[in-house]
Amino acid sequence: MLVNNQFGLNGSINIRCAIYCRVSTEEQAIMGYSLDEQERLLRIACNRLGYTVVDVYCDRGISGKNITGRPEMQRMLKEAKENKFDVVFCWKINRLARNLFDLLEMVNLLEKYNVGIKSYSEVIDTTTPQGKLQFHMLAALGEFERGTISENVKMGLLARAREGKWNGGAVLGYDIARIEGEIKQKGKGSKLVINPKEAEAVKLIFKMYAEGKGYKAIVSHINTLDYRTKKGNLFSVCGIKEILLNPVYIGMIRYNVRQEWNEKRRKKINPNPILVEGEHEAIIDNETWKKVQYNLKQSQGKPTRIYDGEFPLTGILKCPVCGAGMVINRASKKRKDGSVHRISYYACGAWKSKGTQACNSNAIRTDKVHEHVYGRLSEFISNEKLIKQVVNNINKETKQKVVPSQQELNRLVKKMEQVKRKKVKVQEMYEEDLITKEEFLNRISLLREDEENLKVAMYNCKEVIQDGVNDPIPYQVVQQILGNFEKVISNCETQEQRKRLLHMLIEKITINANRDIESIQLKLTDNLIKFINQSAEVSNKDTSVFALMTSYNFIIMI
Numbered sequence: 052m053l054v055n056n057q058f059g060l061n062g063s064i065n066i067r068c069a070i071y072c073r074v075s076t077e078e079q080a081i082m083g084y085s086l087d088e089q090e091r092l093l094r095i096a097c098n099r100l101g102y103t104v105v106d107v108y109c110d111r112g113i114s115g116k117n118i119t120g121r122p123e124m125q126r127m128l129k130e131a132k133e134n135k136f137d138v139v140f141c142w143k144i145n146r147l148a149r150n151l152f153d154l155l156e157m158v159n160l161l162e163k164y165n166v167g168i169k170s171y172s173e174v175i176d177t178t179t180p181q182g183k184l185q186f187h188m189l190a191a192l193g194e195f196e197r198g199t200i201s202e203n204v205k206m207g208l209l210a211r212a213r214e215g216k217w218n219g220g221a222v223l224g225y226d227i228a229r230i231e232g233e234i235k236q237k238g239k240g241s242k243l244v245i246n247p248k249e250a251e252a253v254k255l256i257f258k259m260y261a262e263g264k265g266y267k268a269i270v271s272h273i274n275t276l277d278y279r280t281k282k283g284n285l286f287s288v289c290g291i292k293e294i295l296l297n298p299v300y301i302g303m304i305r306y307n308v309r310q311e312w313n314e315k316r317r318k319k320i321n322p323n324p325i326l327v328e329g330e331h332e333a334i335i336d337n338e339t340w341k342k343v344q345y346n347l348k349q350s351q352g353k354p355t356r357i358y359d360g361e362f363p364l365t366g367i368l369k370c371p372v373c374g375a376g377m378v379i380n381r382a383s384k385k386r387k388d389g390s391v392h393r394i395s396y397y398a399c400g401a402w403k404s405k406g407t408q409a410c411n412s413n414a415i416r417t418d419k420v421h422e423h424v425y426g427r428l429s430e431f432i433s434n435e436k437l438i439k440q441v442v443n444n445i446n447k448e449t450k451q452k453v454v455p456s457q458q459e460l461n462r463l464v465k466k467m468e469q470v471k472r473k474k475v476k477v478q479e480m481y482e483e484d485l486i487t488k489e490e491f492l493n494r495i496s497l498l499r500e501d502e503e504n505l506k507v508a509m510y511n512c513k514e515v516i517q518d519g520v521n522d523p524i525p526y527q528v529v530q531q532i533l534g535n536f537e538k539v540i541s542n543c544e545t546q547e548q549r550k551r552l553l554h555m556l557i558e559k560i561t562i563n564a565n566r567d568i569e570s571i572q573l574k575l576t577d578n579l580i581k582f583i584n585q586s587a588e589v590s591n592k593d594t595s596v597f598a599l600m601t602s603y604n605f606i607i608m609i
Contacts, residue, residue, distance in 0.1 A: 212306035271406030302333035
């Protein structure tokens with residue numbers, strides 16, 4: 052259902068309207084595409100039509116290629132299902148989506164919720180066959196336009212790479228400098244110049260690996276010397292390996308390694324990427340580069356340790372110092388008879404990846420953790436009195452959070468109104484030449500940031516309030532989830548299956564400074580409930596109970 056775009060409809064009809072705005076990164080600089088301008092024009096149109104604006108959904112700097120990566124779009128679709136508005140109003144249909152399939156799917160979904168779509172710039176009326184044809188043509192043109200732009204950009208970037216030019220993107224050891232006289236566009240008008248401090252780190256990494264040092268030793272040493280990554284973080288083992296494999300450091304340009312990145316991710320590696328001599332200065336000499344590549348090739352034959360599901364608590368067991376997920380670490384202990392005994396520990400993942408500068412090992416023996424966690428889980432699942440007590444506490448705490456959350460929401464709403472008034476005031480000051488364009492952009496940018504933070508905070512408050520006004524969580528629901536979970540996990544055929552199921556149930560396990568288990572947080576979510584429903588032998592009698600379960604998502608502390 053699309054709403055006719057002809058202005059002058061009867062304003063006496065109370066139509067609840069949701070405004071949707073979007074700009075991609077490139078479009079933000081183009082006059083007429085800004086979010087504020089889209090919202091302003093749409094609000095004026097809503098006033099003219101007599102629509103009531105119930106909310107504004109803005110995706111800033113996000114491509115229209117698909118709808119899954121747009122948080123505000125996802126929020127809008129969720130609230131459409133909750134019947135919070137009657138029509139979605141956008142500046143152009145291509146603001147909703149440039150992908151024809153996504154657009155048609157969205158229209159069908161909104162029709163299912165009795166929500167219409169209205170465009171400010173296009174006259175659309177799907178009550179007639181001609182109108183439906185026009186809509187499909189506009190949607191197809193939007194996808195074609197996006198594809199054409201993408202293809203032209205790709206051709207330009209490939210041509211630059213073949214000429215040895217840098218196509219943008221930060222890289223350790225270099226700064227990106229502007230080339231005078233070239234147009235400032237994405238990937239254009241930039242070159243690499245050596246950053247002396249960062250180049251020291253790169254040279255040290257190559258030198259140590261050429262001398263036979265391992266990744267962990269290099270990470271620990273370089274982090275201890277207070278060198279940091281391009282983003283100011285500690286170095287990791289993976290980061291060191293990427294540096295050692297990057298030919299940019301010998302003055303080469305490598306481009307188009309991963310083709311169709313958005314569709315295939317890491318699955319489609321180009322066997323013949325562009326590799327040409329670049330315009331930038333090298334940091335590493337060819338002799339060192341060849342020695343490092345030889346050492347890397349020699350290490351490729353060594354098997355990687357894979358523990359599968361043998362240690363199922365990796366990641367959900369948290370370091371008591373830094374909070375990072377703990378991973379497996381093994382140590383060898385020599386017995387008196389000369390034999391070697393291998394001991395397995397859960398150790399801090401940050402320490403294992405980034406060295407002592409990030410954290411300490413804080414290791415805890417795997418057998419100790421497994422015995423305690425499995426024992427406590429089994430005790431909790433079989434203890435009806437304990438389950439009732441936990442459920443009652445959850446319901447009580449949820450109710451207690453409603454009043455302060457409502458107060459906080461009221462405060463945030465007032466704060467949001469203040470921010471919006473400030474935006475209007477700044478706009479007026481700029482239009483009256485009271486402030487410069489640069490000052491206007493700086494102020495608007497800060498206000499937009501405040502607005503985005505307030506939206507997130509308001510959404511969180513609404514979630515807490517909604518949970519509080521829902522019916523209490525029934526004890527029988529929790530008991531049945533846990534009972535069926537125990538049945539399913541006991542029937543797991545492999546350790547990997549058992550590990551995946553435990554990760555679905557356990558949010559995190561914390562340990563204290565004495566390396567004792569402090570708490571186990573269980574998460575009962577829709578995904579876990581559906582999985583149990585499919586895996587357990589649930590009778591027809593239990594089906595209604597499982598349907599009730601899927602309306603709850605909560606955390607249990609045991």
